[in-house]
Amino acid sequence: MATDALPDYAPVPADAFGPAVNESGYFVGRVRGDLYWVTDSFYQAMFLTTTDGVVVVDAPPTIGRNLLRAIEEVTRARQRPAHVTHLIYSHSHADHIGAASIFDRRVTRIAHARTKGLLKVARDPNRPVPNVTFEDSYTLRVGGERMQLSYHGPNHSPDNIFIRVPSAQTLMVVDVIFPGWAPFQNLAESQDIPAWIAAHDTVLATPWHTLIGGHLGRLGTRADVLLQRDYVQELVASTQAVIGALDPTPFFVKYGATGNAWAIFKAYLDAAAGQAAAPVIAKYTGRLAAADVFTTSNAAALVNSTRIDAGNLGPFGTHR
Template identity: 65%
Template sequence: MPANLPSPTGRRGFLKGAAGALAVPAAASLVGALAQPARADDNGLPDFAPIPAASVGPTPNADGYYVGRIAGNLYWVTDSYYQSMFLTTTRGVVLVDAPPTIGHNLLRAIDDVTRANGRPGKVTHLVYSHSHADHIGAAGLFGTDVIRVSHAATAGLLARAADPNRPQPTVTFRDKYQLKVGGETLQLAYHGPNHSPDNIFVYAPEYATLMLVDVLYPGWVPFKNLAVSQDIPDWIKAQSIAMDYPWQTFVGGHLGRLGVRADGTLQIQYMNDLEASTRSAIDSVDPSPYFAKYGAQGNSWAIFRTFLDAVAETAAAPVAAKYAGVLAAADVFTKDNAWTLLESLRIDAGVLGPFGVRP
């Protein structure tokens, strides 16, 4: 395993030695080890650590959804995979996102609430957090007369997608937009790219609630490859921007529970630990075996594959162990997150390791 690799060599000596065709069984065995789960059931599926009780949200009903009040006229819906939120107003319902996994249950959830509080149940406004189909792919359920609000970049991305399930927005903004409907207010803001080029912050000031999708994951480690985000430095920055809002309740768009401020602090700590561990692993994993074996074969991609995987595994191990039982799925995605952070450190921050300027 990576922890047992030879100690780092000087870059000049390493590059000189890498030109030789050395037999390095450790490199080949490492590739095999990285490809196999540590534990597997009879079907070959990996077994992962139990989910901490604190990471679990409310149990969905028989139809597969849970709807609950956040505060006042603000509610949220989850199917334990995705989340949406909505405001009931004197004029109708303002919905934020329409995840397809919840689908028609959004209509049922809204009907549950508005029948109980006597407010109009028609969705009059639909806010798109960003363009991704997994969060707004059920937007077509709400008819053609809904006012759809998004960042200006979302309109361009949806035009390219030409997806009938994601109708074009009717109102767009670039920096800030205050949506006032039937006595209720949402403050929409764009703080630059993060998970996607168009992802926005949706704040309900009266209820001290922030919705920001695919950035903070209350009770869980971030989704694979740092949420498959398109701008890793700004995705990391967005965590701190989120914490600058005076929210008390957080809607992250994923999984089964709402967030509190301690969740944001904990994820930032996780990311700080992961970055420190990744930087350390770049220095501690000896690149010589990978250059020697695969360089002799002329297989440049194999050098990158095996070395980057070894660094990611070395970086992930202590972080996954530290957060086991604290953040759900620490053993599922920490290596993938380390790999993505490693790539960002290389190409965004210039921490090039053995791929730096040749001596």
């Protein structure tokens, strides 16, 4: 396909970008104290250096062995032990832990109990099953450092956890907040939309100074969370208003005459998503990167969630 046939999108605001990657394709930087983060500008991982070894959180395949290079670079400069003692899985999805097999089999792998169940079913050699699991909370202590893992119920996935490093005032929650950017399509492909929306408040209720969201090229702030929450709440309100006001008659008239039920659904749902997205795109373009790229698909996810999760079926719930 020729590039001139592809759509054009609004420029990305400068503050949405993070630091430039090096010649090997990654950036590693200190968050605070002994905590570091690694990014390839698309995905993120973090690691904590201690006197007894390194604790790693997530192993995205796009970063791959550059994660090992980043750890070696930091520990050599700081004269700290370079061997990885523990690997924590934020959740089961392959795009965040699909390079977990690069670590030695002797590494202790920690995850939520649901993650273990999902990985046992997946049987993916690149995502070894964790050998330590927890239900509600777990505190990991290594070399004088501490990580607090907690589960607050489903959000993006059934098993997604919060990882907090108190000494660095840092929280890592993956696939919920996208600092500086609109959420990925279909509200981050989340499996539980109401819970994913509610997770914004849980993030804000947790003590932290710096957020690692697992995606894109920069760290997050509380202002980033508040801005994304505003975006989501306004999209929810717009979606509810459209479902309450959009006249279904033209869709039934045009497609009902031929008995094409799926065409009625598709045309109505597409129109509802487009109308719900339009004012939000207009307001957030220039404030959130790619607001014009994924807001319509995010609205589509909300249209379905409003119908299915909230019970507002619109014209398809009317008894005739």
